[in-house]
Amino acid sequence: MEPALRNTLLTALLALVFGFLGAATWSYSGLADNRTRAFLLEKPEILKEVAEALARQESQERLSSLGDDLYTPFPGAVIGNPEGSKVLVEFTDYNCPYCQASLADVQQLVDEDPDLKVVMREWPIFEGSEGAARMALAAGLQGKYREFHEKIFELGPTSPATVETAARAIGLDMEQARADAASEAVSVELVRNLTFAQSLGFSGTPAFIAVDTPLAGAVGYDRLKEALDNAPS
Structure with missing residues (x-):
């Protein structure tokens, strides 16, 4: 030491x-x-x-x-109850196998707790992930973030082809989605998420804030639930 x-x-x-x-x-x-x-x-x-x-x-x-900004989602980039009072923040990357492994844990938490709001922070740190992150945020603007989030993980490692396939499969307005994905607002959001992650000392994905408890890595359903349940009301 x-x-x-x-x-x-x-x-x-x-x-x-x-x-x-x-x-x-x-x-x-x-x-x-x-x-x-x-x-x-x-x-x-x-x-x-x-x-x-x-x-x-x-x-x-x-x-x-960081204040309240950390808990304020990009429009539509929410899983669960958008008005929920219990908040889980997740930093995710679509080429991260541990993020994919955590998908079922987060979905179980959402299914069990109607008051849970999961604020999704797109943090594309793996090669080839940025296009998927941008399209996910574009899907959020059309009210279809969760659908895209699940579909792109289902299709496997991201590429321009899988991003396009996922977007079409969930019924996005493709012209609008492409414009939104390339927008300044989405670029600013990705920079904000990077800044948040660095400020919190996270070095990879997934990473979570369970109300006020930082958790790095695929910690599993039990640890996430424990942190959420033990958070001050």
Whole structure:
């Protein structure tokens, strides 16, 4: 472990165990290193818990800095109840196998909870994904986001041909869809989603915000449901 990180964790641990004032006194007395090290050798799991607590605190600070914009969807880019009060944000890519694996988990959550709104954030980070992401947002503008979302995953790896096939299969107005997919509004949305993901420290898809809990990766139905159920009302 890097010395700086070790010192930060030791200080945080002392603050949690002895109280902030006691931790400061303990540290300045020169006793922190030896006694805390001995304490951690007896209970090493505490250091992991402190690291996780610090990571959660940092995530909460990042979320707070983004405000309501993160939870405000691009028009139509919603699965579930558009007026739902319980919100799950998903960052997705159509060439990501883990996003495809998470599709059933999200659909089950939506089917079980009529108050759940899933805000979809198109984040095309895999090669060849941008065209599908653009068409998905164009489908949202025609009220058919979910239909396109499911169809393009069903057709497999994206290409101009599969994007066109998916769009036609769900009955999009193709002339309007092509214009919307190439629009400045869609380009701005993709940049916004990239900025959101980077600000939250996400490095890949899928990634979720379950009300106020960031979750990276295909964490599965149980973890998503737990985070949604335990979120403050």
